[in-house]
Amino acid sequence: MGIMRRIAGKIKRTIFPSPEVQVRIQPGLPSCEDRLKHAASLGYSPGVVFDCGAFIGRWAREVHQIFPGANLVLIEPNSELYARIAENTQPFSSQVQLIEAAVGEQDGRMQLNIWENPKHGNETTALAASSLLDHVQGQATRSLDVAVKRIDDIAQQAGCWPDLLKLDLQGAELPALKGAVKALENCELCIIEFGCLEAYKERTTPAELMSFMDEMGFALYDIVDVRYRPYDKALVGGDFFFVKRNSALKSHKDYF
Template identity: 30%
Template structure:
């Protein structure tokens, strides 16, 4: 009888246990970037797992100034920038959801929504430029949760591919918004840049029929620390 590995008992598709898992395998990031930081809750959790890491947070919504400023005062190794990350420096229209957590750049601008404030302009910057302004360091871990804008954000940081060890990306199995890339497209994008699916760190089902809707997918460098061999 084959002995069951203790790792099989690890919670599946759960962010914190996943981060603890890679830490146990020797992944100890010194610099982490959180794109789509929102209120900073992911960073707070990740910093508990990686207490020696320095964090750069990217978040465009002005409603998050108070919680993110408070987080940075409390944790001096955390810094945030008020903008979105994209392929180029520009201003784009962001659609704001009531919970401030699902806001997205993908819905097309509409005059009535702009007039009501449901849509508004936001500054977009290249992540490569933000990293250069933050000392030019290459992040070991990049988390992106930007409601379908992940590939646009990644297009703005070509310098870190092949150097960053781990990306955690929110992906969708259905095109819930216009021009939203689905999981297959994200996998192809990352594979072309030297990254393979490594694990799942979260999931959510869509309410309409309980089908699997979104996955937080961890992509590891193809021959990096976490993928040093192909043994079973």
């Protein structure tokens, strides 16, 4: 049994060498873009969007297409991605502010861990993940010393508060939310990545997200971009849509 277990582990590491990569979005289920378009069709129109974990700016580009009048605050700690962000947001750059920081519960400095997957053929997927947290599979490929700021402080410094808040933080969502209490008072819609695997050490759990957002006056609106691990179909995670309980998107209380 010991030999077979080691062989199975070696096969798994060969096929899936990096943290939480090679996951597949379940076809036929709603995407984030689908649901934002649906919200727009119901009259939802945010004036300010905060994109925390902006990566290369691709999501910001999609959001601009849906809400062309919105101003976007892109928050990304990895300085190696800033050129790509500028490229993806160049057509609407006058509506974009880039904040060079990670988000957390307190201001300070931390190490941003970066895992690379060189087997991927393009620069987007070659970065398997980056997180302020450690990973159970071992040391990151490399790390960067980055500033950490509270979302409330960023909003105050930027002179605007989010109507739509998106968090894609690879397990570090709860500390970021604890630093966004005032921002959440203003915000109507939150899109927050959740994970079901214990890959990142001390990662935020779905239950913690549900509990915190309930305390802040939000209700679960949808679950989108659900992903499964290919070799055993275990649920990896997806994105929660939370809306304020008094939002117009929740104005109808029953089925009909």
